[in-house]
Amino acid sequence: MEIGFEQKQIKNLQPYIVPIGTIIGMVLLTLIMANHFFGKVTDLMADRADAVDQREILSDRLDILRTNQVELEETQDIVRTALPSTNSSVLVLQHLFEMANTYQIVIEDLSLYNESAAVVAQQQESPIHNVVINFTIIGEYEGISNYIAKLKEISPIVSLTTIGVENRLGIKEAKLTLRTFFSEAPETIPAITSKLEDLEDTEKQTVNVIKDYELPTLIQRGVPAPSEGKDNPFLLQTGI
Amino acid sequence: MPSNINLLPKDLGSNKKQSKSLALAKKISYGSIAIFVCVFAIGIGLNIFIFQNVSGIEKEQDELKQSITSLEETEYKLILTKDRIAKIQQILAARTAEEYYASQKELTDTLPETITVELLKIDGQKSLLQLNAVSSRDLVAFVETISSFENIHVVVMDELKFNPGKGYTIVLEIT
Numbered sequence: 532m533e534i535g536f537e538q539k540q541i542k543n544l545q546p547y548i549v550p551i552g553t554i555i556g557m558v559l560l561t562l563i564m565a566n567h568f569f570g571k572v573t574d575l576m577a578d579r580a581d582a583v584d585q586r587e588i589l590s591d592r593l594d595i596l597r598t599n600q601v602e603l604e605e606t607q608d609i610v611r612t613a614l615p616s617t618n619s620s621v622l623v624l625q626h627l628f629e630m631a632n633t634y635q636i637v638i639e640d641l642s643l644y645n646e647s648a649a650v651v652a653q654q655q656e657s658p659i660h661n662v663v664i665n666f667t668i669i670g671e672y673e674g675i676s677n678y679i680a681k682l683k684e685i686s687p688i689v690s691l692t693t694i695g696v697e698n699r700l701g702i703k704e705a706k707l708t709l710r711t712f713f714s715e716a717p718e719t720i721p722a723i724t725s726k727l728e729d730l731e732d733t734e735k736q737t738v739n740v741i742k743d744y745e746l747p748t749l750i751q752r753g754v755p756a757p758s759e760g761k762d763n764p765f766l767l768q769t770g771i
Numbered sequence: 772m773p774s775n776i777n778l779l780p781k782d783l784g785s786n787k788k789q790s791k792s793l794a795l796a797k798k799i800s801y802g803s804i805a806i807f808v809c810v811f812a813i814g815i816g817l818n819i820f821i822f823q824n825v826s827g828i829e830k831e832q833d834e835l836k837q838s839i840t841s842l843e844e845t846e847y848k849l850i851l852t853k854d855r856i857a858k859i860q861q862i863l864a865a866r867t868a869e870e871y872y873a874s875q876k877e878l879t880d881t882l883p884e885t886i887t888v889e890l891l892k893i894d895g896q897k898s899l900l901q902l903n904a905v906s907s908r909d910l911v912a913f914v915e916t917i918s919s920f921e922n923i924h925v926v927v928m929d930e931l932k933f934n935p936g937k938g939y940t941i942v943l944e945i946t
Contacts, residue, residue: 543789550796557803561810568814575821582828589835596842596849603848610855614862659858672888680876683869688859691868696891705891712862717854720847723836727846734856741859 619687620662626747636670686744871898874922
């Protein structure tokens with residue numbers, strides 16, 4: 532039987548089918564696999580980079596916290612006294628009277644009012660409340676002068692708005708308007724993965740400035756706060 | 772020397788060229804299998820290596836987070852301190868009357884006995900100082916010294932009056 536030319540060609544190619552098929556299959560599989568692994572490795576590398584960044588942030592945060600653990604105790608005490616979280620006007624009033632005693636002057640016509648609402652409306656995010664105190668001081672010029680000069684170095688901090696010193700027939704008096712400040716403490720702390728900033732030099736300088744401010748006798752640094760009293764005020768303290 | 776003997780019909784006989792190319796094709800196919808296996812192994816190995824690396828870093832992160840949680844109180848103190856300082860800086864930066872008063876005090880502290888302060892007024896951006904002098908010579912001598920004060924930048928004389936009973940009265944606007 533005569534075998535046709537085409538059949539002969541097919542018969543000749545038959546042994547090649549398996550190896551060529553294997554080659555094509557393997558090349559295709561290799562390409563698919565390489566593409567898959569490349570994508571996977573790229574994703575993992577991105578995850579790794581994120582993880583390394585996060586680790587750096589956390590490590591920095593931990594370093595900052597460990598470094599400041601002791602120092603912050605005193606710093607916090609200083610700044611919280613300078614700007615309390617509750618109305619500081621009583622402390623300031625006490626301070627004003629103590630200073631009047633020191634500089635031998637008399638305080639008259641004292642009045643105060645709260646300006647908080649207006650301030651809160653101005654700055655919603657970070658409200659600084661203030662109470663305005665108006666008063667008149669009478670005494671020797673030197674005492675009045677030193678008294679006014681000292682006002683910028685007291686804690687809780689105050690800010691003078693108006694000063695009017697007058698010599699009326701030999702009697703020196705000064706009409707003063709000042710503001711006392713307070714601001715609520717922040718209620719939330721940032722996410723643990725966010726960057727935490729250490730105290731900057733300018734902030735440390737501010738602390739250094741206000742740490743020497745004079746305190747009223749009600750507050751003395753280093754002295755523990757008075758006891759908050761009994762749990763139940765209707766019960767007698769037996770001491771047991 | 773052995774001769775190439777083929778007992779099969781001519782068209783069924785072995786083709787030397789064909790068998791060579793077939794052997795080459797088989798070799799290439801084995802090679803492609805080997806490459807595939809290598810790529811597969813490298814891919815798996817690389818994935819496992821990076822995955823383990825990421826897991827290690829995440830474990831470190833968890834440990835750091837635990838340490839940070841134990842320092843949460845310190846963290847709150849730091850945030851509170853920074854918040855207070857920012858607000859204190861804001862308040863201190865807005866102080867103007869104190870600065871004006873310091874300048875005026877520097878001036879009034881050096882006044883000669885023949886010159887007295889009658890009025891000192893600081894309101895917002897305006898700072899006025901009214902002085903009384905017995906003689907014009909003292910007044911001139913005092914005015915000449917004003918330029919030596921570093922904290923006083925601008926002095927404007929608003930008023931100059933003479934009263935035979937009180938002497939000279941001068942009103943200065945100081946900034």
